[in-house]
Amino acid sequence: MSEADLVLFLEASVRLGVPLALAAMGEAITERSGVINIGLEGSLIAGALGGALAALAFGSAEAGVLGGAAAGVLAALVFAAFAVGLGTDQIITGTAVTLGGLGFTGAVYQARFGATGTALTLPTLAPLPIPGLADIPWLGSALFAQAPTAYLAYLLAPALWYFLFRTEWGLELRAVGENPDAAQAAGVRVRRVRVLATLFGGALAGIAGAHLALAHAGTFAENMSAGRGFIAIAVVALGRWNPPLVLLAALLFGAASALQFLLQAVGVDLPYQLFLAFPYLLTLAALAGWLGRTRAPAALALPWPRRG
Amino acid sequence: MTRVLARLSGVVRRFGSVEALAGADLEVLEGEVHAVLGENGAGKTTLLGILGGILRPNEGTVEIDGTPVTLSSPGDAWARGVGLVHQHFMLVPALSVLENLALGRRSTPGRLSRTHAHVRSDASRLMERTGLDVPLDVRVESLSVGQKQRVEILRALLRDPRILVLDEPTAALAPAEVASLFALLRDLAAEGRAVVLVAHKIDEVLAVADRVTVLRRGRTTLTELRASVDATSLVRAIVGGEAADRVSVWSPGQATAPRRARGQEVAALVDARARDASGRVGVDGVSLAVGRGEILGIAGVDGNGQRELALLLAGRLTPDTGSARIPDGVGFIPQDRTLEGLIGEFDLTENVALALHADARFGGRSLLRWRDIRTEADRVRVRFGIVAPGIDTRGGALSGGNQQRLVVGRELLVATDLLVAENPTRGLDVSATAFVHGELRQVTDAVTGPGVVLISSDLDEVLALSDRVLVLSRGRVHEIAEGVRTREGVGALMLGGADAVA
Numbered sequence: 001m002s003e004a005d006l007v008l009f010l011e012a013s014v015r016l017g018v019p020l021a022l023a024a025m026g027e028a029i030t031e032r033s034g035v036i037n038i039g040l041e042g043s044l045i046a047g048a049l050g051g052a053l054a055a056l057a058f059g060s061a062e063a064g065v066l067g068g069a070a071a072g073v074l075a076a077l078v079f080a081a082f083a084v085g086l087g088t089d090q091i092i093t094g095t096a097v098t099l100g101g102l103g104f105t106g107a108v109y110q111a112r113f114g115a116t117g118t119a120l121t122l123p124t125l126a127p128l129p130i131p132g133l134a135d136i137p138w139l140g141s142a143l144f145a146q147a148p149t150a151y152l153a154y155l156l157a158p159a160l161w162y163f164l165f166r167t168e169w170g171l172e173l174r175a176v177g178e179n180p181d182a183a184q185a186a187g188v189r190v191r192r193v194r195v196l197a198t199l200f201g202g203a204l205a206g207i208a209g210a211h212l213a214l215a216h217a218g219t220f221a222e223n224m225s226a227g228r229g230f231i232a233i234a235v236v237a238l239g240r241w242n243p244p245l246v247l248l249a250a251l252l253f254g255a256a257s258a259l260q261f262l263l264q265a266v267g268v269d270l271p272y273q274l275f276l277a278f279p280y281l282l283t284l285a286a287l288a289g290w291l292g293r294t295r296a297p298a299a300l301a302l303p304w305p306r307r308g
Numbered sequence: 309m310t311r312v313l314a315r316l317s318g319v320v321r322r323f324g325s326v327e328a329l330a331g332a333d334l335e336v337l338e339g340e341v342h343a344v345l346g347e348n349g350a351g352k353t354t355l356l357g358i359l360g361g362i363l364r365p366n367e368g369t370v371e372i373d374g375t376p377v378t379l380s381s382p383g384d385a386w387a388r389g390v391g392l393v394h395q396h397f398m399l400v401p402a403l404s405v406l407e408n409l410a411l412g413r414r415s416t417p418g419r420l421s422r423t424h425a426h427v428r429s430d431a432s433r434l435m436e437r438t439g440l441d442v443p444l445d446v447r448v449e450s451l452s453v454g455q456k457q458r459v460e461i462l463r464a465l466l467r468d469p470r471i472l473v474l475d476e477p478t479a480a481l482a483p484a485e486v487a488s489l490f491a492l493l494r495d496l497a498a499e500g501r502a503v504v505l506v507a508h509k510i511d512e513v514l515a516v517a518d519r520v521t522v523l524r525r526g527r528t529t530l531t532e533l534r535a536s537v538d539a540t541s542l543v544r545a546i547v548g549g550e551a552a553d554r555v556s557v558w559s560p561g562q563a564t565a566p567r568r569a570r571g572q573e574v575a576a577l578v579d580a581r582a583r584d585a586s587g588r589v590g591v592d593g594v595s596l597a598v599g600r601g602e603i604l605g606i607a608g609v610d611g612n613g614q615r616e617l618a619l620l621l622a623g624r625l626t627p628d629t630g631s632a633r634i635p636d637g638v639g640f641i642p643q644d645r646t647l648e649g650l651i652g653e654f655d656l657t658e659n660v661a662l663a664l665h666a667d668a669r670f671g672g673r674s675l676l677r678w679r680d681i682r683t684e685a686d687r688v689r690v691r692f693g694i695v696a697p698g699i700d701t702r703g704g705a706l707s708g709g710n711q712q713r714l715v716v717g718r719e720l721l722v723a724t725d726l727l728v729a730e731n732p733t734r735g736l737d738v739s740a741t742a743f744v745h746g747e748l749r750q751v752t753d754a755v756t757g758p759g760v761v762l763i764s765s766d767l768d769e770v771l772a773l774s775d776r777v778l779v780l781s782r783g784r785v786h787e788i789a790e791g792v793r794t795r796e797g798v799g800a801l802m803l804g805g806a807d808a809v810a
Contacts, residue, residue: 175411178400185398186412187383298402
């Protein structure tokens with residue numbers, strides 16, 4: 001295995017990890033409020049299509065990122081309206097939003113671009129090497145010659161940690177996820193907090209979707225989210241609902257996917273799918289409590305107010 | 309002339325078709341300790357919820373400082389100086405004490421700022437002034453019940469309320485803790501605040517209150533100065549004239565003697581140790597034996613291993629080390645009837661079936677004989693006087709006292725050898741408490757009856773019912789010799805462990 005192979009592997013790990021990191025950090029905030037948004041996949045695919053449409057309309061990839069965020073929020077709003085507003089079951093509602101999102105985006109894509117067969121070409125989110133940092137051997141190009149969305153993920157990790165554990169809003173958010181009755185008694189508006197946390201998660205998932213369309217593929221394809229919304233939910237658990245750890249967990253999942261390139265390059269003929277399973281084993285270990293004491297928010301997935 | 313801080317008049321509140329309050333009145337004066345009494349379901353908690361901004365009345369008015377107000381959230385009530393301390397603690401277990409205290413205390417400019425620092429200094433100052441001492445940096449889930457309550461009171465006091473409302477604050481406290489809580493409430497009233505508290509025990513009310521209001525079936529039946537009431541007149545107002553004669557008035561601190569030699573041994577622990585759910589040692593080397601036809605009382609402050617001891621004796625937990633000999637016919641009355649005692653969505657029959665499902669007479673572990681179970685459930689309903697339209701009524705639709713009658717009746721069905729009762733009268737009113745006590749005494753009347761283990765943080769209850777008394781403190785038991793079975797002797801042991809008793 002050459003040094004170049006390894007550098008390529010690290011680069012691919014980060015590139016594949018970034019959309020997971022964005023979606024998972026958003027979902028971590030959502031889950032800290034007691035809402036598990038299984039509809040994250042819907043926000044992701046909506047973000048990919050919204051990103052593609054906005055990038056086309058304005059001729060700029062940056063506008064595409066904003067469009068992706070908006071589309072992600074829209075999908076999350078549908079979920080929040082039912083799951084938080086009406087107190088419907090979060091798992092079933094989320095599944096509906098995911099299936100609806102995949103179907104709806106496919107239909108819009110067909111209607112707008114038809115089955116012409118010619119691939120849609122979009123303005124791309126080009127890598128933006130950071131002068132100085134990108135020249136660090138090995139890790140420099142992997143970490144600091146990425147699309148701008150990667151830098152957003154790096155910045156969000158500590159910012160969201162600070163928000164959760166050091167600010168009053170963060171305290172209220174965590175209280176809502178642990179014991180909404182107590183939060184309400186303390187004067188916190190539980191539903192509002194949950195809706196905002198869900199929309200925030202939708203926005204980041206939308207940006208992750210836009211990243212898929214604009215930084216990875218340079219085009220939109222039906223079902224291109226390919227289950228990343230669900231993977232992100234696993235990433236949140238592995239990252240213990242703590243944004244910096246969630247970022248690391250996402251990069252680990254990214255590395256597992258990137259392993260296929262490395263293995264091809266060095267000519268190992270083990271099926272790479274085996275390695276894809278590895279981070280899930282870690283996630284199960286994390287959920288079982290073998291990797292530390294942090295538990296899921298106590299009120300996760302429970303509709304509020306409870307029905308007596 | 310004393311100022312009226314709050315006045316609730318003609319308050320009606322319905323939950324679906326049930327009228328929890330049917331025209332209740334409450335007047336709160338500056339500088340008084342005002343006790344609110346009533347049976348379960350009389351509407352006490354609902355009334356306090358309305359004053360605390362949690363519930364809105366369907367009819368009637370709420371005045372604060374002489375102005376009619378609409379309190380649509382707890383925040384509203386706080387803004388007007390009303391602080392509510394809930395019966396079921398409204399704390400977030402996974403957060404630290406400090407974080408719980410900071411919750412909802414919004415620093416006005418810049419909500420994205422660190423607030424813990426000033427909350428810490430405020431809290432420390434308040435703890436010094438009131439003597440309410442709690443460690444600030446531990447998670448609430450690791451605190452004892454008494455400590456959690458201190459956190460609740462601290463949190464309310466941090467907002468400097470003019471009216472402090474406490475819903476059953478003494479339910480889980482040791483006698484010395486009750487005494488210091490009452491001293492604190494008197495101090496707060498002396499500062500010119502008003503203190504409103506719901507209490508069940510009449511002797512406590514008589515000890516602390518300046519005025520008393522009694523609710524019965526959603527209406528105010530009495531508001532009097534402490535000086536013009538006594539235990540008998542309060543009981544009469546609480547349960548209504550016709551029922552008053554059937555209820556014996558509690559005589560605190562009175563201990564009974566063993567009725568006779570206990571019967572054949574039915575259950576035993578030998579040097580048993582068990583951990584609690586979070587892995588801490590709960591029961592730390594306990595040896596004891598239970599005989600037929602006796603009530604073995606286990607006194608102690610909650611959180612000293614009571615939960616694990618109850619689970620061990622009921623056969624729900626196996627000891628980590630040591631041994632447990634538990635008979636087959638065990639009944640278990642868990643302390644939280646809504647969480648563990650019954651399933652709210654199940655009807656009476658299904659709730660009775662929960663205890664009988666493994667019993668061969670009703671089908672054992674295969675197909676259940678529902679017809680027999682229905683007959684049995686109806687027998688329980690009639691024999692234990694459960695007020696419900698029928699056995700198809702949902703468990704959750706029963707009042708607290710009737711839920712407990714159901715749980716006690718059901719467990720007595722299976723308790724042929726041993727009955728483990730964990731705080732069986734917590735939160736129950738006078739007549740439901742008398743019912744449970746009567747059943748426990750009656751079932752142990754004969755030397756062939758089951759043995760009863762009564763684990764309770766209510767010392768008076770333990771002393772009044774038990775043939776023998778043990779104190780559970782920090783996971784170990786201490787036997788109380790008959791001569792020192794006094795409130796003071798046992799109380800000191802509950803708080804201080806073995807060294808406290810000379």
